[in-house]
Amino acid sequence: DGGITQSPKYLFRKEGQNVTLSCEQNLNHDAMYWYRQDPGQGLRLIYYSQIVNDFQKGDIAEGYSVSREKKESFPLTVTSAQKNPTAFYLCASSNLAGAAYNEQFFGPGTRLTVL
Amino acid sequence: AQKVTQAQTEISVVEKEDVTLDCVYETRDTTYYLFWYKQPPSGELVFLIRRNSFDEQNEISGRYSWNFQKSTSSFNFTITASQVVDSAVYFCALSSGDKIIFGKGTRLHILP
Numbered sequence: 001d002g003g004i005t006q007s008p009k010y011l012f013r014k015e016g017q018n019v020t021l022s023c024e025q026n027l028n029h030d031a032m033y034w035y036r037q038d039p040g041q042g043l044r045l046i047y048y049s050q051i052v053n054d055f056q057k058g059d060i061a062e063g064y065s066v067s068r069e070k071k072e073s074f075p076l077t078v079t080s081a082q083k084n085p086t087a088f089y090l091c092a093s094s095n096l097a098g099a100a101y102n103e104q105f106f107g108p109g110t111r112l113t114v115l
Numbered sequence: 116a117q118k119v120t121q122a123q124t125e126i127s128v129v130e131k132e133d134v135t136l137d138c139v140y141e142t143r144d145t146t147y148y149l150f151w152y153k154q155p156p157s158g159e160l161v162f163l164i165r166r167n168s169f170d171e172q173n174e175i176s177g178r179y180s181w182n183f184q185k186s187t188s189s190f191n192f193t194i195t196a197s198q199v200v201d202s203a204v205y206f207c208a209l210s211s212g213d214k215i216i217f218g219k220g221t222r223l224h225i226l227p
Contacts, residue, residue: 031213035217040124040219041219042206042217042218042219042220043160043206043217045214048213048214050213058214088158090158090159090160092160099213100146100147100148100210100211100212100213101148101165101167101210103150103162103165104160104162104215105162106152106159106160106161107159108157108158108159109158109159111158
């Protein structure tokens with residue numbers, strides 16, 4: 001089955017620890033995205049990547065980092081610099097990078113709770 | 116600046132009623148795309164429809180229909196004869212480049 005996988009579904013971390021969220025896609029999509037979802041806030045873009053070894057900051061990149069070493073993988077690291085990391089994180093991909101008409105396909109999300 | 120407004124934060128209707136979710140957008144671009152996504156309780160967003168700025172024809176897919184009006188910058192979504200399985204958060208979104216701007220979503224409760 002083609003799709004996007006995110007792991008784990010639930011993640012608990014102590015304050016001050018870095019944590020990496022996994023995102024893998026087997027759709028052969030060029031572009032990948034990370035969003036953060038808070039209650040009543042909709043989806044806010046953290047980072048996106050249109051090609052391997054390249055990525056751009058979204059609207060709320062502070063306290064996060066990403067890498068895109070392989071086309072199918074786009075891990076997100078939530079660093080200790082992120083002031084309020086507890087949230088639901090969604091990864092997405094789309095077929096052609098930079099094409100406005102392409103819908104995004106989403107993974108099941110990771111719910112991160114920082115204690 | 117681009118913006119998507121979903122003024123209805125939460126709606127509750129009784130099963131079999133019709134319900135319309137509103138979406139108003141702002142953009143200066145002449146070419147753009149509008150989307151609706153559904154987020155069920157499982158959390159994964161599901162793509163429902165895409166509409167480009169040059170096609171104002173309404174679309175119907177089963178119990179779902181969409182009304183796009185450029186004159187009012189609106190792209191409203193109607194569910195006819197709602198069912199409990201329609202309970203979800205619905206997002207309207209706008210794209211004219213390499214990013215999609217999402218509205219804050221409307222949480223829809225269909226009561227049995």
